Amino acid sequence: MGRLRTSRVLPGFGLSLGYTLAYLSLIVLIPFSAVFIRASGMGWDAFWHAVSDERVVASYKLSFGASLLAAAINTVFGLVLAWGLVRYSFPGKKLVDALIDLPFALPTAVAGISLTALYAKNGWIGQYLEPAGLKIAFGPAGVLVALIFIGLPFIVRTVQPILEDFDTEFEEAAATLGASRWQTFQRVVLPTLLPALLTGFALAFARAVGEYGSVIFIAGNIPMVSEITPLMIITKLEQYDYKGATAIASVMLVVSFSLLLVINGLQAWTSRRLGSAT
């Protein structure tokens, strides 16, 4: 009861919470419920038919497969990059650090056309890769490249603060006890970073699954080969198949919510880990 009294010293509770709830409902919750209400109203057979269509299933495989692979690649290189940024001093470090967030700030369509220009067969990178038999643009590999681009900052920015905060006493203790640098990294540093690495991986994966703008230009969008799931929603909409689009969207939403739960769990684990470490 005492808590209640002190909290009411400040004015504006009703106004701020009321406004928050009204705005949240109007912009997010009510439109959002439309997807599930529409999907539940369409009947199981029609729903199943829409979400298990051959072309749609191929798009799940590409979207989830490429997203997993991109997140895994980014986890490795993101850790290397974060380590370099925290542990070493080198010229241009501040610039590199600032530009890591580029994929957050650069509009996805701009990233998409730029990556396509680079990896097309007459592009800076494509001209060397295509003769070597590596076709990146206008195929599944292009999807992967775009997803690597948008996912990289998630890993760096979750690992970097943990690494900066890492108490060097542990490494000093390990060194005193005769461990080599590699042993120290493997047994002392890596276990501490593990929750952050997993969180970064999950964040990058979640973003990649829903990504649209940076992918569609470079993907080539060949049915059964290089169509991502968000594109399938657009395709259904263009055919005025609103039910099909809604069904696929509800599948994506269930995946997004599950990932959100996983990420929340991982973040709780991270803060528990760090809390007990100090």
Added chain:
Amino acid sequence: MTAAAATTPLAHSASARRLEASLATRDPGWVKAVVLTVGLGFFAVFLLMPLIAVFLEAFRKGWQTYLAALVEPDALSAIRLTLLTAAIAVPLNLVFGVAAAWAVAKFDFRGKQLLISLIDLPFSVSPVVAGLIYVLVFGAQGWLGPWLSDHDIRIVFAVPGIVLATVFVTFPFIARELIPLMQAQGRDEEEAAVTLGASGWQTFRRVTLPNIKWALLYGVILCNARAMGEFGAVSVVSGHIRGETNTMPLHVEILYNEYQFAAAFAVASLLALLALVTLAVKTFIERRAKRAGAEETPT
């Protein structure tokens, strides 16, 4: 004081220079060389090159083509619509962000954690799905579709739909910058002000606002960058009517699909410039916050 210390993790962490000087934390020279080569090489190929390519492609056919692409009527109308959209979406989400952070940080109530999760919801949704939900509500076959067409109001495939979709995808930006900061700052200062006779508005303006101004600015520039650059959600609700419902990113797409590459990259270069300015302001604000944090906690 403890709250302030907890929010400034950098205050006690060692600098890279010190880490490299200590025997226990120094990596062998070849490790440093390999880590930096691999890390920076990856950075250069995946982040730096796409950025540089935008500008080089934009100027490939010279200044005149570049400028012509920007002053062409459809491009100008796309720029205008993008500015208009951001000018509506950012203030709306600013007011919401402040209200939500005030409610969450200054009061106790049930379901607070759920509310915070719901505010974050738009971040975890694919932009395409975000566009779709507005088509399902306002589209011709949507919930309000028949009513809207009876009253001759167009939302989807018109400017209001573009604004709504943009508001949705930029919804959490400012709130999520403010909530953790205001929670860490607590309520003592505001409660003291109110006890001393300040009105609610005075308390907010003189006590809260100075404490949160950098986080607020930070949230605003991130929100603005996303509002101007959003593609997927806007693409679904826009209808792609040239000169009417095309924002800058959509205009880039149209030009690109028409093989007008130099023009597409010219418009794209404006957006890339916006991204660079955003990153510069962000870095500046972070440095300030870091310095302020270091001053507060004596080391």
